[in-house]
Amino acid sequence: MGIAATITEPTEGLLFQGKKSVEPILRTENLWKLYRAGKVEVPALRGVNFEVLPGESVAVMGPSGCGKSSLLYVIGGLAQASRGKVLVDGNDLTELSDAARTKLRRHKIGFVFQRFNLLPTLTAKGNIAIAQFIHGDGFDPHRFDVVTQMLGLAGRLHHKPSELSGGEQQRVAIARAIINEPKILLADEPTGNLDSKNSEIVLQMLRQLNKDLGQTIVMITHNPEATTYFHRVVHMRDGIIVDGVPAD
Amino acid sequence: MMGELILRNLLHRPMRTLIGAMGIAVEVALVILIVGLTNGLLTETAKRIEGIGADIMVQPPSASFLFAFGSAPMPIKIGDKLAELKYVKSVAPVLFQFNTSGVEVVYGIDSESFRAVSGGFVFLQGNDLEGPDDILVDDIAAKTKKIQPGQTYRIFDHDWHVAGIVEHGKGSRLFVPLATLQELVGARDKATIFFVKCTRPEHMDDVMENIRHILPGYTVRPLKDYLSLMTSTNIPGLEAFINSMILLAISIGLLVIFLTMYTTVIERTRDIGVLKSLGANHWFVIRALLAESAALCLLGVGAGVGLSYLVRAGFLWKFPTLTILITPEWILRATGIALAGAMLGASYPAWMASRKDAVEALSYD
Structure with missing residues (x-):
């Protein structure tokens, strides 16, 4: 997915539409996640079966404590599944070592968090560039320019997070998440700390990423309005998915 | 990055x-x-000892190279025996006494023999040891202690007359007459060390050999080796x-x-x-x-x-x-x-x- 090529020749529609035969880029099978609280095991996920196709954008909704964040962390390889399978681009995360999951995350996953989670000591530019550094391919100025211009950050790159608004910080976080062209972008309530205006900007940008670049996105949200920006909405309750219907 | x-x-x-x-x-x-x-x-310290200009130092058996730890166990007459040896130009007996108040070693010297071995002091002020209570002070000690010729300087519970200020680098910073120091510390006719000057430096080995022959067991060292001895590893x-x-x-x-x-x-x-x-x-x-x-x-x-x-x-x-x-x-x-x-x-x-x-x-x- 070369970004320059994508921009000069915008992708028409979504990759997954009308292509049900396409292999899911993300699939979970009977996924369980148990947390220990003293001597008691508390299930956060209770056999989740979930699929996301390449280029699809999916919103995951549900009440607090229903397992949304656990699902995101497990499919992102940040947490280990207790049972079941997690297939990311054909790789079963449950069979990978911690080091291998880290490597897969580095190359295939991008995260956006509710609290932005930018490194406070670095500038906006540094926060984006460090993702490229960790990725291992070094600083790519062309890719960097394209992403930062697309997200409207060109004039704010030399500012530290404390000098940026919440919306700007979240855009920096999105830029950091997509700078290495991950297969999947996972967003954990990315508008949760933003006012309605900035929330809309961020959601539009996520939609633009999906539409223009074919970026696969899985987003957790509490905001029902946010779901209108996504192709499909999945509802969770008590650690399981209760439905999964295409959004309007 | x-x-x-x-x-x-x-x-x-x-x-x-x-x-x-x-x-x-x-x-x-x-x-x-x-x-x-x-x-x-x-x-x-080692450089100051080397600066005396002697070729050989003779100490009693098992003596330490740390002069502050030395006593005066050698009869001064040994000096006469050393002076008689072939290739020996001059011999200077020196009595060391550690001054605890100044944390320094004071040399008791015989002016004439010490001059013969060392080539003499460079006087910056005053003159050589003449009276029994005279003391010579090197320039660094004089500056530190603010001493001038003609003043009285008290060490070993004795008042000394400052006779002269000499250039530093001749073993000690304070020099007093040998006989007076011997009396003061109860070491009459005794010396701590003998500095020996050879007629030519190349005769040093022969002279050392001869000294070992007449004084078996005594510590005989070339002065040029002193610097290498003065390292932290050699000091207990x-x-x-x-x-x-x-x-x-x-x-x-x-x-x-x-x-x-x-x-x-x-x-x-x-x-x-x-x-x-x-x-x-x-x-x-x-x-x-x-x-x-x-x-x-x-x-x-x-x-x-x-x-x-x-x-x-x-x-x-x-x-x-x-x-x-x-x-x-x-x-x-x-x-x-x-x-x-x-x-x-x-x-x-x-x-x-x-x-x-x-x-x-x-x-x-």
């Missing part, structure tokens, strides 16, 4: 960085100054003392770095989670923290070297007779010691950071 990350992290908490660097600076300065003072005193307990001080200094640096990096890791728990979410592995986290510790350490080393020169200047201003030898070799060694301590101190916090659970780290407040 790693360099920028480290620099920004160090600048983010300038007070913590400053305190950490100062801890290392104290460590480095301690090492450099302790070793510098020890080596400086030993080297300076000194090497252990230096090593203990270095260990103490390392402990300070280690604890400072440990505490600094430990608090850093706790403060940056969320950042570590972020790095892991970006795909940073254990080694990346460890490398970042160790590199930051190394950078902090090098800042401290720079400050420590500066501090060492500052402290040395202060000491030399206050105590001009002191010699503190700061060498590039020991600056490098102190750097290595500080770096090793810093890496050791940072290793646990770095390991702790690398093992942090990413999800827990991301939810850390």
Whole structure:
């Protein structure tokens, strides 16, 4: 997915539409996640079966404590599944070592968090560039320019997070998440700390990423309005998915 | 990028960085100054002994090369026997007496023989020892003690008349008549050492051989070897003392770095989670923290070297007779010691950071 090529020749529609035969880029099978609280095991996920196709954008909704964040962390390889399978681009995360999951995350996953989670000591530019550094391919100025211009950050790159608004910080976080062209972008309530205006900007940008670049996105949200920006909405309750219907 | 990350992290908490660097600076300065003072005193003493200009020194059996530990067990008549030997030009008996109030060794000399061996003093003021209570003072001691010719100077519970100020570098800083010192310390007709001057330097081995023949068991050394003897390894307990001080200094640096990096890791728990979410592995986290510790350490080393020169200047201003030898070799060694301590101190916090659970780290407040 070369970004320059994508921009000069915008992708028409979504990759997954009308292509049900396409292999899911993300699939979970009977996924369980148990947390220990003293001597008691508390299930956060209770056999989740979930699929996301390449280029699809999916919103995951549900009440607090229903397992949304656990699902995101497990499919992102940040947490280990207790049972079941997690297939990311054909790789079963449950069979990978911690080091291998880290490597897969580095190359295939991008995260956006509710609290932005930018490194406070670095500038906006540094926060984006460090993702490229960790990725291992070094600083790519062309890719960097394209992403930062697309997200409207060109004039704010030399500012530290404390000098940026919440919306700007979240855009920096999105830029950091997509700078290495991950297969999947996972967003954990990315508008949760933003006012309605900035929330809309961020959601539009996520939609633009999906539409223009074919970026696969899985987003957790509490905001029902946010779901209108996504192709499909999945509802969770008590650690399981209760439905999964295409959004309007 | 790693360099920028480290620099920004160090600048983010300038007070913590400053305190950490100062801890290392104290460590480095301690090492450099302790070793510098020890080596400086030993080297300076050895050079002064060499400056006497004799070829051979003769001491009683099992005598220490540390003159402060010497007594006066040799009959002065030995000097006459030595003077009779072939190729011996002159012999100077010297009685050493340690002055505890000034922490220095005073030489009791016979002016004529000492002049014959050493080539004589260079007088800056006054004149040679003439009366029984005369004392000669070298220029450094005179400056430190603010002594002028004609003044009275009291040591060994005796009032001495300052006869002259001489150029430093002829063994001691204070010289008194041999006979008076012998009387004062109850060592009549005794000497601590004999300095021997050969007719030609190439005859030294022959003369030493002859001395060993007539004085079996006596310690006979060429003076040119004295410098190599005056090292910390040859002085009982000194090497252990230096090593203990270095260990103490390392402990300070280690604890400072440990505490600094430990608090850093706790403060940056969320950042570590972020790095892991970006795909940073254990080694990346460890490398970042160790590199930051190394950078902090090098800042401290720079400050420590500066501090060492500052402290040395202060000491030399206050105590001009002191010699503190700061060498590039020991600056490098102190750097290595500080770096090793810093890496050791940072290793646990770095390991702790690398093992942090990413999800827990991301939810850390």
